[in-house]
Every structure is written in C-alpha cells, then in structure tokens.
Amino acid sequence: MEETKKEQTTTHKIGIYLWIWGILFVLSFCSYMVDWFQFQGLLRWSLILTFMFLKAGLIMAFFMHLFWERYALVNVLLWPMTAIACFVFLMVAEFKYTLFSRLFYFFIGG
Amino acid sequence: MSDPKIEGYDFKPGFRGLAQDAGSDQTMFKGVHWGKAMMWIFLLSDTFIFSCFLISYMKGRGSTPAEWPNPSEVFALHVGGVSVPLLLIAIMTFVLITSSGTMALAVKYGYERNRKMCGWLILATALGGLTFVGMQAFEWSKLIHEGVRPWTNPFGAPQFGSFFFMITGFHGTHVSIGVIFLSIYAYKTFAGHYDTGKRGWFTTIKGDYVEIEILGLYWHFVDLVWVFIFAFFYLW
Amino acid sequence: MHAGIIFFLVVLGSILFHIFTPWYWTDIASNWGSMDDTITLTFWVGGVVFITVCLFMIYCVFKFSYKEERRAEYKPEDNKLEKILTIATTLGVIALLAPGLIIWNQFVNVPKNAIEIDVMAWQWGWQYRLPGEDGKLGNTKVVNINDNNPFGIILDDPNGKDDVLIQSEEINLQNNRPVKILLRSVDVLHNWYVPQFRAKMDAVPGVVTFYWFEPNKVGEYEVLCAEYCGVGHYAMRGSVLVKDEQDYKNWLQEQETFSELVAKQKKIEFSETKLAKK
Amino acid sequence: MSENYNDNKIIQAQSSETVSAGGSGATPDIDYVRPAEVLEQDLYHGHSFITKWVFCQDAKVIGIQYFLLATFTGIIGLILSWLMRLQLGYPELAGFMTAEHYYQFVTMHGMIMVVYFLTALFLGGFGNYLIPLMTGARDMVFPYVNMVSFWMFFVAVMVLMASFFVPGGPTGAGWTLYPPQAILEGTPGSGMGIILMLVSLVLFVIGFTMGGLNYLITVLQSRTRGMTLMRLPLSVWGIFTATILAMLAFPALLVGGLMLVLDTILGTSFFMPTILKAGEVLEYGGGSPILFQHLFWFFGHPEVYIVALPAFGIVSDLISVHARKNIFGYRMMVWAIVAIGGLSFFVWAHHMYVSGMNPWFGFFFASTTLIIAVPTAMKVYNWILTLWRGNIRMNVVMLWCLGFILTFVNGGITGLFLGNVTVDVPLSDTYFVIAHFHMVMGIAPLMVIMGAVYHWFPLVSGRMLSEKLGKWHFWVTFLGAYSIYFPMHYLGFIGVPRRYFEMYDSPYVTSAVGMNEFISMAAFLVGAAQFILIYNIIKSLKTGKLAGKNPWKANSLEWFTPTVPPEHGNWGNKLPIVYRWPYDYSVPGAKEDFIPQTTPPSKVSDTEVEKT
C-alpha cells in the first residue's frame, strides 16, 4: 500500500532553505564567539542556551518540516519533552545536593 | 508537509485540526506516510536516549568536586603557533550544518522528482558526514595521544574522558550509520528506484521519494543532537 | 453463586486476619510513633475502600448473575456519578497525603540538639564514630582508611582528633536524646535499619546521607542491613544498646578517641622499630 | 523476491467504495463512511515452512511465537520462585543452596518475570495478535521489522539463558542491578553474569523498539474505515499506551545499562565512587551510584505500568463482554489510561525515598504518586459499575476478571502505603514491598492473562478450553496466590527485610517461621496449578469443543474475520467497515444482546445507540 491518496506533496521555495541555512551558520558562529570572547556566568549561559534553542528550533521547524506539519504530529512529538524537562530540573537539584554533601563532609567540614 | 487533500476530509488548522484529526478514522497523522510516522516516533525515542546521556553527563559533571577540564583549552588547535580554542569543533559544526542544508535541498529536489540533483545532494551530504566522522576520529586520536582515556584524564576529573568518549562515540555511531544509509539511498536514487516505485529490500513498500524525506529526518536529527552536544559539552 | 460466597469469605478472612494476626508491628522504641499513626490511618481509609469495592462487586455477582431472559442495562456514562467519585477519591488521597507530608517535613529537618553519629558500613559490617568534646566529627576520606586510621579521618582536621571510635558492631545510644545518623559506606550500598526505630536510610558510597530519631526505650536492638549489598547482605547485622544517661556516660568514657589510637599506634611502632634495631 | 507479493491481485482494493451495501432501506446518509485514505497493504506470503512458521511476517504468528517464548521464560521464573520459597520456608531441606545461588535466583526471577515474561507477553504476544485484528488492519505496518523484533527477543532470551552457564553463573545483583554492588566481587555473577544480563537487556530494548514502532504506527495510521480512536477496544488502548511508555522509558534503561557495561569492562567511573575493597582502594572514583538509580527508575516505574496498562485494557473488554454490558464510562477509561501513562513519568523516585537522594524530592514524588491513584481509582470504579445491572456470565473468564479486581485493589492500596513517603520509610525494602508488587503485578495482571487466554483461545485455535479444568485452575491459583501474598504484608510490618537468604534467629522474627512455611506451601501449590492450564491447552487443541464463529457473542472486530482462526491478511478480500464502538451490548430495542462493530446503523435504526 503506502502512498497515501493525495496529490504530490507541494514543495517549498528554495529561498527558504537557503535562508535557514544561512541563519544556522550565523548562529553557530555566534555560539562559537561566546567561547572566543570567554563570556562567563549568566551571560554565557543565556547566550549559549538561546543560540542552542534557536538552532534546534530552526532545524526542526524548517529542515524537518515540522512547521508545515499538522498539529496532531507536532503535539505528539513535543509533549513528551515535559518528562525530559522534569528529569533535567530534578537532576539539577540532585547534583547540587550531592556536590554539597561531598564538599561538606569530605572537604570543608561541619 | 502542507495539508494534503483527502477525499471526504476537510482539513482544519491549528488545535481544532488536532482535535479533528485525532477524532477521525483511519489515520491520525493525515497524509503522513507510514515510514515517516515511524521515523518520527523512533526519533522521539532516540531523543530520550540522548537526553538520558546528557542528563547523566550533567549530573556527573555537576556533582564531582574534582576540577573539570576547560574544554576550550583541551580542544584547542595550534595553528601556526597560536592556540585557537575549539577550532576543530567549530569546523565540525559547520560541516555538519552544511550537510544538513544539502540534505534539506535533496528532499526538496526529490519531491520535485529531480533525480540527478537529488542524488548529487545526497552524495554531498554523505561526504559531509564522512568528513565529520573523520574529524572526530582525528579529535579522538589527539585526545588519546594526550593521555585522555575513558577511565582517566590527565587534566582533571576522570569522568571527563568517560563522558566524552561515550557521548561523542554514540553520536558518531549515529553519523556513521547515517552515512551508510545515505550512500545506499544515493545509489537507489540514481538507479531510479523512486521514479519507478521499485520495492525496497526486505520490505513490501514501494519506492517513493518520501523515503528521502525520512532519511532526511534522521540526518537532521543527528545534526540536532550535535547542537546540544556542542552547547553542553564544548561550551559549558 | 459459589464464586460469590468464596469471594466474600476471602474478604472476610482478610479482615479477620488483620484483626487477629499475631504478626504485627514490632514494638516501637523511638519517636516515630507518628509513622505508625499514618499507617493506621492508611489502613482505615484503604481498608474501607477495599471492603466497599469488593462487597459491591460480590453483590453484583449475586444480584446480576446471568439469566437468559434478562437484559443488562444500557447506560454508557453517568457524568454526575463519575464526578462525585473523582472528588471523593481526591479527598481520600488528600487525607492520606497531608499527614504524610507533615511528618516527612519533620523527618528531613533534624533537631538542633541531635548528636551526630557516623555510621560506617562496608561489606559486611558496621562501625561507629561519635564526636568528642567539641561535638563535631572530623572529615573523612576513603583513601585514608588503613589499619592505623580505620575511619579514614583527615589527619589535619582538628575536629577529628577527639572523635570517639567504636570499632565494633555494637553501639550505645542515650535514651531520649535525638541522634542524627550520618551514613557512609566505603564500598557498596547498605542501609542501617532497626525495625524498632522505624526510620532507615541507605548508606551510599561517595556521599554522606542522614536521618534522625530519638530512642525512647531502654533495651537492646538488632541492626539489619536493609539494602542489598552482595552475598553477605543477610548476615550484616549489628546491635544497638539504648541506655539511660548515666550508663551511657560510663560507656562513653571507656571508648577510645582518635588521638589515643594514634598515640597507641605510635607507641607500638616505636617499640617495634626499637626491637628491630636490637 | 517480488514474485511473493500478491500485487493487489487477490485482494481487491476497495477504496472507491463509499457506501457499504446496507440492508433493505439503507439510507446512504446514516451509513456513510469516508472512503479509504490509504491504499491496500501488500503482504508477503510465505511459501515454505520457514517463511510460514519460523521467519514469519504474519503478526498473528509472531504474536503466538512471542506468547510461547514468554511463557517458557515465565516457567523458568516460576521454577526459580519455587527454589527461593524452598529456601525461605524450609532452609534445612534446601541445604544445597548457598547464598550465592539464592541471590542469583531472586535476580533472575525478578528480571525474567517483569521484562521477559510480562512485557513480552502483553506487548509482543497480545499486542501482535490483537492490534491488527481489533483495528481492522491486514497486518502490522512493517511486517518484516516485526519479524526481526521477535528474533531479537529470541536472541535476548538466549543470551539471558546463556548466563546460567557461564563461569560465576548469572548475575545476583537484584533485578534493580544497583551499582556499585552489581559489578563488584562479593556479588554473585559480577563478571560474565552481569555483562550478559546487560547485553540481553540492550538486545531486548532494540528488539522491542522494532515491535513497538509497529504497534504504534498500526494503531495511529492504519485503522480500517470508520475506526476512530474513540471506537477502539480498550485492549488496544492499553497496549498502545503501554507501548508509548515503553518507547520513552526503555531509553533510560538502555543508557543506564550501557554506562554500567562500560564501568564493568572499561573501568569508567560513571556510577563508581572511590571504593575500598579488602583493604585496597579500587581504580574507580568520583561517580554517583544514585544516578543509576534515577535512570533505572525513570525506566522502572513506567515499566510497571507497561505491564499494568495492557491488563487494565484487556480486563475492561473481558468484563464488558461477559457482563453483557457496555463498559461504564468508556471515555473516562481512555483518559484514565492516558493520564496514568503520562503521570507515570513523574513518579519514579518513589522507589528512592530512602536511597539518600535529595530529601526534598520526597514532597514532590509523594504528591505525584498519590495523584496517580485518582485515575486508577476511576478505572476500578468503572469496572465494578460495569458489573452493576449487567447480566453476568459466571464463566471462567469472568472469574479471572473478578479475581483481578480483588487483588488489584488490594495491591493498589498497599501501593498507597508505600507512595506516602513517611509510611514508606519503615516499609521500604521489607517484605511489605514484595507483597505489594506481587499482588499488583505478579497476581493481578497474571489473572488478566489467564482470563485472556480462556477468552481468545477459541479465536486462535477454533476450539474452546475446558471450563471444568479452568475452574480448578482459577480457584487454586486465586486462593493460593492470595494466601501467599496477603499474609506476606505482615512480615513486612514485623520488619523482615527483603532479599534475605536467611533470617537466622533475629529475636523478633522467630514467629515468622511458621508463616514462611505456609507461604512456601501455597507457592508450590499455585505453581503446580499452572500445569493444569498447560494440560488444558494441549488437550483442548485436539479434543476441545468446536468454537464456531464468535462463541462469546462479542462485538469487537477480531471475531468477524471471514475464517476462524483468521488467515494471513485477516479479512479475506474485503476490509471491514466500522460503524460503532465495540460495547453495544444489551442495546434496548435490538434483537440480540449485542451489535457487532460492523453492523451499519440502518440495520438497527430502531434502537437507542450511543453516538460514538
């Protein structure tokens, strides 16, 4: 079976791919520059994460066509990420606690 | 991709469309090829794998009191006597993004039934992947030469080596598998299997350019993962 | 029909078993009576639900058993009933959860006056360390552990000098005085568990974990290892003696401190080298 | 190879047909079903014995293969449990057993039962058999991948079995495989045993992923005309949701397993802190054992619902069919399954309350854990409300369902004890936990499996199982199992820790000796009773009463294949068209007390049917 009964999928103008491609290059360059200029602390993190999510979003949305897909697919793919977010969030709390315990009992002292 | 047309079905946009699609019979993802749906769900599962790797890395790095090596120095390259931080990694990133772009175009030309263009672009993508793996091999051998091992690391916390080899190794495996499949698909494209609808190996499914899109999804995913590895492993 | 009767007997038997069982809580000997209370509460709520659900089911079996001529009711949904049931269940859950969380809050907040005890576990045994006069335990490192320094105390940590070392599986505790158990393991996971005290926590290598309780009954208790730790797991026992203040002080007096141990060892080493020289 | 495809010749595509031929006076209006969206599926028809029965691409055969292999592992698990009970009840009789042996048995018993028996049986066995039939598909969407999935499972089982024969024996690390203990000496099988265990798990995960993609895409993308998600039988919903959980939870196991393998063979220190063994400091350092626990339970908790949700789904169908009544609150049931599945990703650390993790997690995880009780409770209520004013056939299938409800409620409520942090502190790692999860996982879903076997045996084989043997089987199993696990809770109250080879003479547990003997006796009996089923199956295959079509008068699609048992391709040359949900039992005004899903509305226009 297979090909679904529909017209040949419409394709998108080449321009949009080239644009995204260009932006991805710029963003990668920017994240490299974050390291080059040795930004530190909050600034570094916010820049790294911003560029990362922008890049990831562009790849997913345009190269992987998620932007043009129906919400049924998009939502099925994105909601499970809350589980990951929860896992990340809790593991941050966990590593801080472990680190504290190690420093407190093995290094600094109570 | 953009709404297909299905007899007797009236597509609605947005969340109303979501409710309508979910409530309809036969398919939930309207007009989405089985293989493509499968690839998406597989990638979702794979996302969880990489997330678990990265979360473990975060927990491991965060809770070790030992000094974590500064990646910007460890991965620096000496070019003409100056040490340029993360140079190789930056190049690898650009190579992978380039190959992602060629892949996206290959998909586009595939759907336009432009066999030649599609085939060459897939080959270019494979070449990009191969370059990436090659540079990764170079990076590994450089680190191994400097004494970094999965179990120790002369620059500080031993977990550095463990996580580095494991995560980049797993990603590299994905890239290598991708390169193999890209080569196969390039052959199939040039041989015209997608124009004639020839059946693939081991499957009852007829060839169609949608397979290029499916392969593309995988390839973009590999790139996507690299974005995260780049941010968390090299820039942290 | 028989089926209904047997199911009924099973439910009845469960209730009777619960009431008349000779097997129930080992007598409590710490301040965690509140844990037992939450268990009792859960028993009541859960028990009522279990009995109600099962009796309803059994009633249906009796009442609506197959008859050729009868038709079942056709009623796919009843929103009101479902809403009521959801709310009732939610209330039940809140009734269980609220006391649980309050007590957990007590459990993780250790009282200020608690004595810290370092419980060190290995495959397969226990040893203990008490703070000296200064009330503080010295820091430790696994790599420092050797015959002369069985607890791996960091030598230049001033807090560690007067620590009382108890190289035995038996520890004494003072009655009615809260203790904070600091758990440490040098190899794998263990768990220092005295059923009478109710509380327990894993000893994890690489970090220090803790919990607290206040023993309130003089006596001798058995320590069990409650986290699987290899073939010797089941044999990894210890014992706790809870004593009144005076007895406890006497016992404490007899114990050796770290500096005493170091001094003794120095003497032995010294005489050994002298012997060797001769 | 391509000559083996039927190329749409035998099976006529019928996509252009828009209106089914309704009976007399059919109005196209009410019987209208959208035309087919996807073309007919080509199937690969095997010709030789090998392609028909061994490397077969028919989901039904694959399902049976899964079922048989899983049952085989289940019997191994059962024998191991006998050996354990022998030691616990009569230590003097089991003189040949050392502590090493005992721990190996416990570990293999736990792992086999949870992963290789229940997961494989529910998803691989029932999933493969039922999904295509119940959704009205010709087969799974990727039959070849599906076949590979089974053989991966086969290899995984073989690797697992091989670990019994390597030097050092199978791993004895406990099914939770916690490092550092799992890979250090002092634990039985810490060499080859644990490596084979992990390799086998990785193979299982890979194999399962192949199968899982099939189940998901089949449900999502290849239902028959008229089959909306809200018309799926709850069995499919349960298996479907469980598969989603598996696809998202197994990655954590895979990653944890991989890292543990590296710790073992490469000497990395992901989970290994500085360790002093026999007076020597090992070459590890800096790792975190708790990380493994998080990874394991991020997998492990969804895993327990992976075995529970299919049971929930299947039992709903069985109850509905045999109570001759629609399932009460179908919509609620579906949402409850989805909610339980979703929430199960946010409760994992309730297994770690006393593990030394960040103590503040207790608040979060206790709350989420108890919240899960609400949707679960709704399911329980709906099962018993389905019985209410039903017309209950008290046959063997129904008995298993009733047994399931009783044991599940019992076990679920003991789960509430454990979920409520404070209460878990004294009970964790005692026999109370063992009793909880055997009640809710070892017994309850097993009852559903048994019920399902009695229910679908006629479909698979064309013959009925013997009711009389079935009743014996049920009562011995139910009463026996209940008397194993109900008293066992009280061992936990006394304070008896789990994974104890022997209690010695702890002053306060001597009273438990008698109970342990009793439990062991019951366990031997219950185990032996399972052979009644096996005898029943073998006997009925030859001499059982012929079932004919639809012996239970059920509504769902699987009973309406042109041939019983169904053939490859399931539906002959015409796919079924679905007009209603599968629960139209005892509809007022209808002639019979059931209306199959394929009956068009025009045929039953004088009845008051639920709009679905």
Ligand code: HEA
């Ligand atoms: C099929 C498997 C299955 C299922 C469904 C469950 C269901 C539940 N489990 Fe269980 N559990 C296991 C399998 C399962 N469990 C296993 C295998 C282990 C041990 C692993 C190991 O350590 O080796 C374990 C261990 C375990 C622990 C850890 C104990 C410890 O190690 O210290 C906890 C703690 O929270 C827990 C809680 C729960 C809860 C709250 C539920 C809930 O989902 C139950 C919900 C159901 C009900 C509540 C009953 C019906 C409801 C009503 C009739 C309504 C009225 C109810 C009230 C509000 C009072 N389980």
Ligand code: HEA
């Ligand atoms: C689904 C899971 C499952 C099942 C069915 C069982 C079944 C049984 N289990 Fe066990 N068990 C576990 C999962 C399970 N168990 C787990 C996860 C652990 C923890 C391991 C660990 O600590 O690491 C454990 C641990 C465990 C212990 C604790 C050991 C210890 O801590 O020291 C004990 C002790 O009595 C025990 C006993 C039994 C007994 C007597 C049976 C049975 O005898 C009960 C009766 C059996 C049956 C009713 C039939 C089984 C079915 C078949 C053989 C298939 C036939 C089917 C068809 C033909 C369709 N099990």
Ligand code: CUA
């Ligand atoms: Cu130490 Cu178990």
Ligand SMILES: [Cu+2]
């Ligand atoms: Cu759980």
